[in-house]
Amino acid sequence: MxxxxxxxxRTAKGLKLEAVAVMTGVSKSTLNNIENGKTxxxxxxxEKIAKGLGCRxxxxxxxxxx
Amino acid sequence: MxxxxxxxxRTAKGLKLEAVAVMTGVSKSTLNNIENGKTxxxxxxxEKIAKGLGCRxxxxxxxxxx
Structure with missing residues (x-):
């Protein structure tokens, strides 16, 4: 699965979607769709998200x- | 990068795109676009490709x- x-x-780092969008260069709507399982x-x-959030x-x- | x-x-396993499409359930055109860097x-x-090819x-x- x-x-x-x-x-x-994201929430463990206490970040809002807006901040993650700025940190990663991935749009807030794409991040939201990923979190909601829509896409x-x-x-x-x-890779952009890992780079922006400093994780793997x-x-x-x-x-x-x- | x-x-x-x-x-x-795929080629290390001697498989053609058609075979990988059958083994993974991912369309040949999508596999081709992935290989050519288009998408x-x-x-x-x-995950479907890893499962179908028996790799990680x-x-x-x-x-x-x-």
Whole structure:
């Protein structure tokens, strides 16, 4: 079961979506769609988010095929 | 620099795109676009590809933020 952890990582850092959008260059609506499971994040956006939040791409998801 | 290794993994297994499409449930055109760098793979498709090819998601890409 694929799980995306963006909401957990963002809230653990006490950040609002607006701040993450600025820090990562990924739009607030895309971040919101990822958090709500409406869209599956692209690898390119996962890298931007990891870079912007100072974490690893692997921190942002869980999968038995990780 | 984000690098997707689908072509390398596929060809190392001696598989054609058609076969990988059947094995993963990801369309041939999407696989082709991923290999040609036209689209960044979604995490959902990366999981399908890893599952279908019997490898790990992390085998399918390289990034300093891995």
């Amino acid at each position: 694929l799980k995306v952890n963006l909401w957990e990582v 599956s994040p692209t690898l390119a956006n996962l 791409i692997s921190d942002l998801y869980d999968s038995e095929y990780k | 984000l690098k997707v290794n689908l072509w390398e993994v 960044s793979p979604t995490l959902a498709n990366l 998601i992390s085998d399918l890409y390289d990034s300093e933020y891995k």
